Amino acid sequence: MSAVPALALKDITCRFAARDGGGAYTAVANASLTVEAGEFVSVVGPTGCGKSTLLNIAAGLLSPSSGTVEVFGEKLVASEGVNRRAGYMFQADALMPWRTGIGNVIAGLEFRGVEEDEALAQGEAWLRRVGLAGFGDRYPHQMSGGMRKRLALAQTLILSPDILLMDEPFSALDVQTRQLMENELLALWAEDRKSVLFITHDLEEAIALSDRVVVLSAGPATRPIGDFKVDLDRPRDVSEIRMTPDFARLHREIWAAMKEEVLKAYAAQKAA
Amino acid sequence: MKLRILQFSIFALLILVWHLMTTPGIVPPFYFEQDNRAAFFFGEPVKVFGVVVDWFWSGEIFGHLGITLLETALGFVIGSAFGLGIGLWLALSPTASAVMDPYIKGFNSMPRVVLAPIFAVWFGLGIWSKVALGVTLVFFVVFFNVYQGVREVSPNLIANARMLGATRHQLLRAIYLPSAMSWVFASLHNAVGLAFVGAVVGEYLGSSRGVGYLILQAEGTFDINTVFAGILVLTGFALLLDTGVGVVERRLMTWQPRASETERV
Ligand SMILES: Nc1ncnc2c1ncn2[C@@H]1O[C@H](COP(=O)(O)OP(=O)(O)OP(=O)(O)O)[C@@H](O)[C@H]1O
Numbered sequence: 275m276s277a278v279p280a281l282a283l284k285d286i287t288c289r290f291a292a293r294d295g296g297g298a299y300t301a302v303a304n305a306s307l308t309v310e311a312g313e314f315v316s317v318v319g320p321t322g323c324g325k326s327t328l329l330n331i332a333a334g335l336l337s338p339s340s341g342t343v344e345v346f347g348e349k350l351v352a353s354e355g356v357n358r359r360a361g362y363m364f365q366a367d368a369l370m371p372w373r374t375g376i377g378n379v380i381a382g383l384e385f386r387g388v389e390e391d392e393a394l395a396q397g398e399a400w401l402r403r404v405g406l407a408g409f410g411d412r413y414p415h416q417m418s419g420g421m422r423k424r425l426a427l428a429q430t431l432i433l434s435p436d437i438l439l440m441d442e443p444f445s446a447l448d449v450q451t452r453q454l455m456e457n458e459l460l461a462l463w464a465e466d467r468k469s470v471l472f473i474t475h476d477l478e479e480a481i482a483l484s485d486r487v488v489v490l491s492a493g494p495a496t497r498p499i500g501d502f503k504v505d506l507d508r509p510r511d512v513s514e515i516r517m518t519p520d521f522a523r524l525h526r527e528i529w530a531a532m533k534e535e536v537l538k539a540y541a542a543q544k545a546a
Numbered sequence: 547m548k549l550r551i552l553q554f555s556i557f558a559l560l561i562l563v564w565h566l567m568t569t570p571g572i573v574p575p576f577y578f579e580q581d582n583r584a585a586f587f588f589g590e591p592v593k594v595f596g597v598v599v600d601w602f603w604s605g606e607i608f609g610h611l612g613i614t615l616l617e618t619a620l621g622f623v624i625g626s627a628f629g630l631g632i633g634l635w636l637a638l639s640p641t642a643s644a645v646m647d648p649y650i651k652g653f654n655s656m657p658r659v660v661l662a663p664i665f666a667v668w669f670g671l672g673i674w675s676k677v678a679l680g681v682t683l684v685f686f687v688v689f690f691n692v693y694q695g696v697r698e699v700s701p702n703l704i705a706n707a708r709m710l711g712a713t714r715h716q717l718l719r720a721i722y723l724p725s726a727m728s729w730v731f732a733s734l735h736n737a738v739g740l741a742f743v744g745a746v747v748g749e750y751l752g753s754s755r756g757v758g759y760l761i762l763q764a765e766g767t768f769d770i771n772t773v774f775a776g777i778l779v780l781t782g783f784a785l786l787l788d789t790g791v792g793v794v795e796r797r798l799m800t801w802q803p804r805a806s807e808t809e810r811v
């Protein structure tokens with residue numbers, strides 16, 4: 275591991291201004307998180323705890339109320355632009371509905387001024403890699419949810435970002451498709467070992483994919499409350515690895531830390 | 547097909563009722579004192595169609611129709627271009643939008659048809675005064691749609707494009723413009739209709755050519771049949787324009803999901 279982490283969030287606090295009379299809401303408080311170069315880190319936490327908020331801060335889309343973000347040692351200032359070394363797969367659909375599949379995949383290359391022939395060739399190659407060969411001329415609305423997710427994956431990966439930010443990319447998929455995509459992601463990741471910050475609220479997914487799992491507390495004032503190393507062998511098959519005793523042990527361990535927070539979040543939401 | 551037959555039957559029925567009520571001697575007069583009064587006020591369909599056929603047969607109408615359509619097209623294109631440009635500008639610049647807000651609201655609430663005589667003074671009795679009226683009508687429809695469209699671009703889409711490396715300029719071209727265009731198309735039917743209204747009303751208020759002018763002249767001589775013939779031709783062409791817009795819309799908006807896209811087997 276290199277000395278400089280790919281991504282370092284230091285003492286981040288994020289408060290959202292009050293809306294319609296309510297007090298300001300502190301989503302994240304004094305949170306620190308690092309992702310080493312080539313490391314696959316998952317963040318789990320109850321719904322609404324501030325996972326997406328953290329990721330937006332890491333992407334440079336949102337500036338924290340206090341604290342700093344460093345990308346490969348350089349300070350990231352959201353007002354000066356987004357994190358150029360990162361690719362971001364959003365939780366919600368973010369494909370351009372007026373572009374075809376291939377048009378969406380090569381959008382990033384277009385923005386970078388890559389020549390069209392070159393971009394199209396790369397785009398076709400990526401469509402094949404995510405199993406969408408022949409679907410390049412379809413519009414997003416003509417694709418299934420799983421196909422759209424794979425398209426979004428290709429759209430992000432084609433730029434070969436050094437850091438990959440993923441916000442519950444597979445949560446909307448059925449279990450089978452999801453495991454297929456998880457395996458695909460691992461295979462793609464194994465090729466060139468990007469740094470990955472992967473958000474999920476599914477603990478099994480987090481363990482199956484990552485080198486490290488970070489557990490967040492329930493909101494408000496979310497911060498990491500647990501950091502677990504996942505020492506399972508690679509390459510992994512996400513459906514098989516779930517059957518191993520090591521997996522079960524890790525799952526028990528991490529779940530013990532998470533459970534209380536999930537219940538807290540649940541109680542808070544019920545009270546609200 | 548069945549739909550078309552029904553639609554046509556209603557049309558035929560309307561014409562028939564019109565014919566029966568206005569031809570002297572068929573239905574005894576129940577409102578007017580004299581038998582031929584109804585025809586004086588409502589025209590007679592046979593004569594109205596006679597006028598229409600005559601117009602097309604002699605080719606007399608084409609010059610007038612051409613002028614009206616030209617005014618419509620110009621009013622539509624110029625109005626849309628302004629609407630699109632200013633809509634984009636104000637939507638993307640909160641300061642400008644806040645400053646301009648009362649003016650936009652004011653101009654929009656003003657009954658703009660009353661500007662027609664002023665335009666006639668400014669631009670003369672040629673086509674440009676009609677185009678100007680069409681522009682003022684079209685502009686606001688397109689403007690509000692674009693403004694709304696840009697404001698409602700999903701923040702996700704913008705964030706995604708930014709993460710993919712889009713500059714401000716590229717954001718405009720790749721996200722805001724296409725998104726605004728879909729709203730422009732949504733307002734296209736309205737906009738074309740209003741451009742047509744602008745042209746005809748302008749002609750009606752003062753001109754030497756155009757279908758509106760034909761109607762005005764006929765009214766001057768109480769030639770009710772010609773007035774109705776003019777209205778009929780205008781309605782026909784308005785429908786035709788609307789159909790044309792529909793075709794263009796479907797061509798350019800293939801990316802939009804349509805209600806029923808499954809094919810029956
Ligand atoms: N723009 C905003 N203004 C005010 N509050 C916000 C804003 N964005 C997020 N929040 C609040 O911050 C908290 C964290 O939101 P966030 O989207 O990060 O949750 P999350 O952990 O990603 O949840 P999920 O797992 O459901 O996606 C939530 O309580 C949310 O209501």
Ligand SMILES: [Mg+2]
Pocket residue numbers: 325326327365441
């Ligand atoms: Mg989220």
